[in-house]
Amino acid sequence: LWVPQYLHVAMDLVDMGTVERVLKAVPKSDHVLIEAGTPLIKQFGLSVLSKIRxxxxxxxxxxxxKTLDTGNLEARMAANASADAVVVSGLAPIETIEKFILEARKTGIYAVIDMLNVSDPVKLVAELAKRGAAPGIVEMHRAIDTEGSKPNWGKIKDIKKAAGGKLLVATAGGIRQNVVKTALESGADIIVVGRAITASKNIQNAAEQFLDEMNKEEIDQFRVMTDF
Known part of the structure; x- marks a missing residue:
C-alpha cells in the first residue's frame, strides 16, 4: 500500500455466486482493495481467500x-491462507492485539485494528506504539446496526500522530459517495464501501463512481509518469 487513497470493497456476503459477480465486476486497479468480510469467512472459512485469489x-x-483472542495464531492462519492483511478487533485484550500485530509483521502481512466500539482509539494506538507494535492500518468503523449515528472521523490525525510513524486510517460503516470528500479531508487513506457497491444493480459503475469521487485517475497517471 504505497500511495493512498484506496477504495476498499467489503464483501459482507454469504452467497458465493454474489461474491464471484462482485469480484468480476469491480474494476481492476492498484487502488482497489478486496475484503473477505466476517460473514463470508464464517460461512466458508479462510479457504474462501483462495477462491478470491x-x-x-x-x-x-x-x-x-475481528480477532478477539489467540492473536498470533489467527494472524498466521490468515497469512497461510494468502491474505495480504488481517483484521483484529480493538476490543481484544491489548496483549492479544500486540501478539497479533507482531505475528502479522513476521509473516509479511498488514495488521488492521477495527476500532468498532473502542472508546479511545488514540490511547490504544499510543499504547501499542510504546510496545513497538503499532498497526499498519486503523479502521474507524461505524457498525451497520448504528448507521444513524454520526461517524467519528475527527480523531484521524490524532491517531496517526499517536502511532509515531507511517500508519493508514480507513473509514467504514455505511459509506456513500456523498461523504467520501469529508472522509478524505478528515485524513482518511482508505474508504471502505460495502453494500453501496456489492448490492448495486451495476457493481462496476458504482465502484467507478467511488473511484471518480476519490480522483484516482490522477494518482494512477502520476504513477505511470514516475515509473521510469
Missing amino acids: EIRPDSFIIADL
Whole structure:
C-alpha cells in the first residue's frame, strides 16, 4: 500500500455466486482493495481467500477475522491462507492485539485494528506504539446496526500522530459517495464501501463512481509518469 487513497470493497456476503459477480465486476486497479468480510469467512472459512485469489490473483486481499483472542495464531492462519492483511478487533485484550500485530509483521502481512466500539482509539494506538507494535492500518468503523449515528472521523490525525510513524486510517460503516470528500479531508487513506457497491444493480459503475469521487485517475497517471 504505497500511495493512498484506496477504495476498499467489503464483501459482507454469504452467497458465493454474489461474491464471484462482485469480484468480476469491480474494476481492476492498484487502488482497489478486496475484503473477505466476517460473514463470508464464517460461512466458508479462510479457504474462501483462495477462491478470491483465483478470480483476482493480483488484488490486495484483506481477511476480516475481528480477532478477539489467540492473536498470533489467527494472524498466521490468515497469512497461510494468502491474505495480504488481517483484521483484529480493538476490543481484544491489548496483549492479544500486540501478539497479533507482531505475528502479522513476521509473516509479511498488514495488521488492521477495527476500532468498532473502542472508546479511545488514540490511547490504544499510543499504547501499542510504546510496545513497538503499532498497526499498519486503523479502521474507524461505524457498525451497520448504528448507521444513524454520526461517524467519528475527527480523531484521524490524532491517531496517526499517536502511532509515531507511517500508519493508514480507513473509514467504514455505511459509506456513500456523498461523504467520501469529508472522509478524505478528515485524513482518511482508505474508504471502505460495502453494500453501496456489492448490492448495486451495476457493481462496476458504482465502484467507478467511488473511484471518480476519490480522483484516482490522477494518482494512477502520476504513477505511470514516475515509473521510469
